Amino acid sequence: MINIRVSELMGKKKLTQKALSDLTGIRPNTISALWYGTAKRLEIEHINQLCAALDCSPSDLLEYIPDQNKNEVDEF
Template sequence: MELKIHVSEWLGKKKWTQKDLSEKTGIRPATISALYHETVKRIEIEHIVALCKAFECQPGDLFTYIENKNVSSN
């Protein structure tokens, strides 16, 4: 399974930089970068709320679940 994080797409839509998003949300620049590059291992609920406020979206707009069909379910 994979979770696609749409922060980079939202930054493009808003024409914001990662620094802009960090300033608007209070989320550390390193965390914004990890979200942008989809290398983050976990995300705090508070960060999801801050991103939703900044982007004026719902949590489901930030993430897409992709099921890995190659994994067998034993």
Template sequence: MIRIKLSDLLGKHKMSQKALSDLTKIRPATISKMYYEESKRLDIQQLNSICHVFNCKISDLLEYIPDDDKTE
């Protein structure tokens, strides 16, 4: 699974979802879905905008966690 670490970044930078939305021009509802890790798809340009605001790498925003079920 892919973990979206937006809540961690917002907390670290003491920034609200609304402020991030204003800075990136990403809809508040989209930011909220990312924050609560409810997004099914992620837009590359939006990820780029978020990384630009936080001056971070994509690995600071997304984390791959292998699934526990090992199907053969």
């Protein structure tokens, strides 16, 4: 599972969703989806804008947490 850490980084910078939207130009609905961890995809340009606004690297935005119930990787 991928954990989106935008809300944590926003908290450290004391930014509201609206403020982050204004800083990045990313739609408020998209910022909200990132905040709640419900976003299904993330554009490379959004990653760039978020890193600039939050003064972080892409690895700070996303965290990989292995699934507890799966021991094997699904084959494609």
